[in-house]
Amino acid sequence: MEQNQKIILSILYVCQIEGTKPIEKIKEKTIISDDEIKSKIDELVKNQFLEEDGNTLTELGRNALQVVLAGGVFDIIHPGHIHTLNSAKALGDILVVVVATDNTAVKMKKRKPLHSQEQRKELVNSLSMVDLCLIGQEDDIFKTVNNVRPEIIALGYDQVHQEKFITDGCKRINLDARVARLQSPIPESSSSKIQKEYGESIHGI
Structure with missing residues (x-):
């Protein structure tokens, strides 16, 4: 898993506990475009690290952290x-x-x-x-x-x-x-x- 994907996964984990929206935090931590963020989240979903909603970590995603x-x-x-x-x-x-x-x-x-x-x-x-x-x-x-x-x-x-x-x-x-x-x-x-x-x-x- 590449570094930006790991960062996105980490931020999504934190936001799940906080009950906050992750997009601004992802932009701040990764300095990548909205399209790149969407692409990386889609890839995490495809590889079963995230649920289909693109926000919730699967068991595989949680175990990666x-x-x-x-x-x-x-x-x-x-x-x-x-x-x-x-x-x-x-x-x-x-x-x-x-x-x-x-x-x-x-x-x-x-x-x-x-x-x-x-x-x-x-x-x-x-x-x-x-x-x-x-x-x-x-x-x-x-x-x-x-x-x-x-x-x-x-x-x-x-x-x-x-x-x-x-x-x-x-x-x-x-x-x-x-x-x-x-x-x-x-x-x-x-x-x-x-x-x-x-x-x-x-x-x-």
Whole structure:
């Protein structure tokens, strides 16, 4: 499969989850004409990667993509986040990032986040390596996992989720996903530390 076809397939996957129209995104990502887009979609339909509607991935089309799922609070985007998300994206074709809800963020960080869940979603969505950002589910993280159906679940160096918990949860929803633990070259970098140091510098002025 050629690169532009893979990109179109990836965008259609993302738009299926978002419930959005893909044409503008395809134009933006591929810089090809409307006629070329139509031709490539027709070819994907002919090769049974897409249903006849030209929008819905078949099982063959979905299996052609490696989807990586990563999650976190992402309250203050710092170099550690960028490195981790770049590493996550390198594992597959599509990177889906789940930001924690405000309530979950408070439980995880023991403080109220500086940015709301919608603001954090917008920030993460603006990062070039991220294909889709979603707000997580408070009651069951595996609802989002089941919606995305990733091949790989990437955990950051500082995430407390145990791999067995993730693996067992995936088995419950009949998902055979690999768990990848990512490393950071700057593990001392964290949103909480940045917020604390910024607060101290303001008080010291």
